[in-house]
Amino acid sequence: MIIGHGGNKTALAKQLGCHVDEIIDMSANLNPLGPPERIKTVIQNNISAIGHLPEPDAWSMVQGFSRYHDIDPETVIAGNGTTWFIYTLPLALQAQNVLILGPTYSDYADACRMHHIEPKFWIADFENGFVPDLEAVSKMAAHADLVFICNPNNPTGVLLDPAFVTTLLQRHPRVCFVVDESYLPFVDHSEDVSLIQAGPFPNLLVLSSMSKIFAIPGLRTGFLSGAPDWIEKVRDFSQPWHVNALAQVVIQDIFDHPEQIAPFYETTRAFIAREKQWFLQKQENFSGLVPVPGHTGFILARLENHTALPVCERVGQDRILIRDCGNFHGLNQRFVRFSLKDRATNMKLADSLAKALTQ
Ligand SMILES: Cc1ncc(COP(=O)(O)O)c(C=O)c1O
The missing domain is CATH 3.40.640.10 (Type I PLP-dependent aspartate aminotransferase-like (Major domain))
Structure with missing residues (x-):
């Protein structure tokens, strides 16, 4: 599939008239910690x-x-x-x-x-x-x-x-x-x-x-x-x-450097567990968002009273990209998915979702 994945930051930036780097992409399921530190150095040293x-x-x-x-x-x-x-x-x-x-x-x-x-x-x-x-x-x-x-x-x-x-x-x-x-x-x-x-x-x-x-x-x-x-x-x-x-x-x-892999995984898992626990507690205050119990840093949630498109658009106005899951076979317009990041970003998402769900 060439289109229809998450991560289309460019399209949202164009629509909002801002720079692509101003968009927070919570639609793509990547490690919130970013790449291991050494990768940049390895690339620089091996250009x-x-x-x-x-x-x-x-x-x-x-x-x-x-x-x-x-x-x-x-x-x-x-x-x-x-x-x-x-x-x-x-x-x-x-x-x-x-x-x-x-x-x-x-x-x-x-x-x-x-x-x-x-x-x-x-x-x-x-x-x-x-x-x-x-x-x-x-x-x-x-x-x-x-x-x-x-x-x-x-x-x-x-x-x-x-x-x-x-x-x-x-x-x-x-x-x-x-x-x-x-x-x-x-x-x-x-x-x-x-x-x-x-x-x-x-x-x-x-x-x-x-x-x-x-x-x-x-x-x-x-x-x-x-x-x-x-x-x-x-x-x-x-x-x-x-x-x-x-x-x-x-x-x-x-x-x-296999000795660095396990600690990187552990740090990632602990970070995700902490942020997920925080988000799931926080979202209990919103009405109309039901997360599916899962084991990943991304969360699929069912919208009780809204369809995904206006919610994604509303959150998009806050320059946050989340995934409308309406085009997944077996899901429908009631599902969204987002990948958690650091606490400050997750707070922005929580505030933005809370606003979108009360509209
Ligand atoms: C479940 C799953 N498998 C595979 C891929 C493809 O990833 P890549 O080609 O970067 O390994 C993705 C990308 O989103 C995915 O979600």
Whole structure:
């Protein structure tokens, strides 16, 4: 999907007649702490990397990720963001019947449609906290050859127990399950939930975006890991130099300093937990905003008495961008999503939302 994501700061700035930097973007789900400190220095010190071709298969970056997760590098591919994998998987795996657990990130469906596949959906509902039903999903998965699951899910924030996925993997050995763990590093003890090290499942692929947790969406980096046979099929579609030189240097540097990763995750998680607790307490004072219980720094909320568009427009007047979720399949005009930031910004959002909801 080229349009329809969060983060369209430019359009809002143009509409308000202000500079793009004056817009507070709470519509994109990035680490509120920003990138780890060392990344800027690494880029500055390695700017000469743009003067030559990088490794064609980004192999050093693959090795770094594999070393960190203690997995075989042959079962990992580096990508120009996970987006490249999402749009390549239906073609590379020659999928015909795709199932998507929704409501979820729209690009899985868009990727299918790009390859002339109309996906089927299993849609969880608000009343059940958007938690999917294993038996119902399993019934539909039996007729699929490829299943997309986002864990934790964007935009609901719902975190699935690993047993939910491993049960499906065991019951449907011929179905390829793609589990998108792009937001998992934000979750406490996510190492116990991640399937990257799940081992011998021959039908599991895991997507890991570097964009979200390290707040570097502009560098375009991510990984696909898992079942060797499926990985080989995707590798056949790889193009040389598909990860740019600076991106390769930055990701290599991150994994060359593994001792700094866990503390960065911990600080991020503690920061998000604190801000989320503050916001959820604060919002109890507003009427008409019902947050979905989730495990992420972004919050999906249902509007009781308003539709999303005027609320987003009203909040936009305060130069804050939040996500109207009306175009997520399985949601409707009653849902908005926002990503929390630092306390001062969250206070601005709370005030702005309170105003919008009393209009
Ligand atoms: C669930 C999910 N997966 C993948 C992506 C794509 O991220 P990237 O291509 O930067 O890795 C996004 C972006 O918003 C996302 O929300």
